[in-house]
Amino acid sequence: MGKAEPRISVPAPAFRPGDTPGFSRLGLPRPGHHARPDILADAAEIRDLAFGLVGVLDEEANAVGDWAPGLSPEELRAGLKTMVLTREYDNRMLKMQRTKRLSFYMKSLGEEAVAVAATQALDAGDMLFPSYRQQGALIQRGAELVDMMCHCISNSRDNLKGRQLPVHYTRKDLNWFSVSGNLGTQFPQAVGWSMASALKGETAIACSWIGDGTTAEGDFHAAMTLASTYNAPVVLNVVNNQWAISMHNSISGGKAPSFAAKAIGYGIPGIRVDGNDYLAVAAVTRWAAERARGGGGPTLIESYTYRGEAHSTSDDPSKYRPKDEYEAWPLGDPVERLRAHLIKLGEWDGEQHEAWQAECKQAVADAWKEALTYGTLEEGPHAPVPTMFEDVFTAQPWHLRRQRQELGV
């Protein structure tokens, strides 16, 4: 033993490129382990949920335990279909980025349930404050692929007039807020939005998502403090996909036992859920939404999942984590697990699945073809150049008018 002295430590992931990945160390509870508390349960009574893992689908694809949400076969099929469509959309957009038709893209492989199941569990009037990896929620809300594509290539039909980089969607008509790009800023905004809803006597709540890395931002603490102080009707999600670009979640998590456990100090429920279990995500989100609507205030949900691909098209994950780590992820694939469950229920089969995949591929290809008819990133047409000077203020002040004239438009 050396003599005791202060020393810092910098966390490192268990596995780096070249290592054999494994997750046996996680020691996660089995599906069905946790009881589902009353929606207005005292946060102090349900702290175990912050350290455990709410799961519904077991290894045999059965829905087990208290949290089974009782979704109808129609709802489950709709969820599965949206996840498959999201995945096909992502695949196509990545390809288009690789051929330089898009400047940038971010896939959601492996995290589809986190967005789709949560959105299905909410009301259409609830406002979503997403980060950049919840495209599944937008599709679940009914966005047309062609509109999403037109935004991503900033063509003449881009509803954001070419002002935002790809995947930073805004859709007020679908109660989807505006994806920022500065991490975590939407978290406290969602709290404010939900407070306004309550002040107006409306039942709509807000739901927001950030990543594990973003919990280090001050805005996480801002949102938690506001939500706790004002008992805001908001569902706050931390998508723990293990990685923040190249940084393992231990860099933001430090010695915290879980991200859900951060809720305890704020006196609000923290629930860790298997993010690759469609039924569990839906169940936990529904619990939190009912609690918020019932006056019980906010909930922090940690969706435990794994980022199946790169952070974005700008990084190569094989440079910082084992290539096969995703395959080793013990909680499986959200699409495969829901598919197996539906098949087990006799509500789906392999043929139907293949047919739907083919249909999605075709729909995505058709949408892409249509999107291009409205212009491309490189060649346009884009929104007319003078629109660049619009929407800065309600009315264009003299200095912007002069600058527009200086540009000659």
Next chain:
Amino acid sequence: MPQMNMMQALTSAMDVKLAEDERVLAFGEDVGYFGGVFGVTRGLQEKYGSSRVFDAPINEGAIIAMAMGMATNGMRPIAEIQFADYIFPGFDQIISELTRIRYRSAGQYTAPVTIRTPCGGGIYGGQTHSMSPEAFFTHIPGLVVAMPSNPYDAKGLLISCIESDDPALFFEPKRLYNGPFDGDPNKPQSSWKDHPKGEVPEGNYTVPLGVADVVREGSDVTVVAYGTMVHVALAAAEAEGVDAEIIDLRTLIPYDIDTVARSVQKTGRCVILHEAPRTSGFGAELAAQIQEDCFYSLEAPIQRVTGWDTPYPHAHEWSYFPGQERVARALKKTVEFA
């Protein structure tokens, strides 16, 4: 007509808007029960209840983000930042979010938030209670920036900000809360009582954004000022016997270039005043724009009289503050330049 000091005028503005528009809310640190550390929200919680006027956690980013979230859901929040020096933890929410949401969403979402914050020195506030950080904010696209110099304008401008569909940052020169201040710290505290701009109507009226006020007409030199410096300019011109045309900008973004340019084209000379540090201060923007618009009228270099490029010192407050003497010297130099 009722007489009000600037604090009472500001309270009155919020009172009027809270009464007539249920979308209006007011919150910030100590804003609720206590009525604010300067008492500007005093009595409002009692009158409108704690769901419309309330205390907020000491987290400026949270306060501004909450206001923005509420505003995108139909509210018109007035957020108080206790001192302008404290606003920086909320800077990201202002620069990246609040002021961009209209643009970023192509007009789908708007955030009509008014941020009120006391600024400026002269109260022995030291370096963390004296700043005039307006230049950081005039650099942000999409933000209205206003700073009144008297109770009448304070109320009318604040109501304009609250009614505006754009986010607005409203600076309150705290040295003017109780009375006009001409830069001489040795004089007894003056009062807004008997000052014509201390006459403030009870009800709703507005002072339009983007419109400057020529507070003194003159022909020798144009002085462009705002906030406390308007009063310093008046006193300095008087003391120096200079026939200055003194313009109170009132709104910094968008500022009233027409009034400024017309005046400089008339006088041919210009002195710009602000309490904030000089380098990259708002005076630099004004000087650049004035020379672009008035180059052929200028008969002397444009002068700036400003705070120094140091933090606002505690003991040497009055050596830092751009007082009458320094302003008078600049006026003289500019007027005599041949």
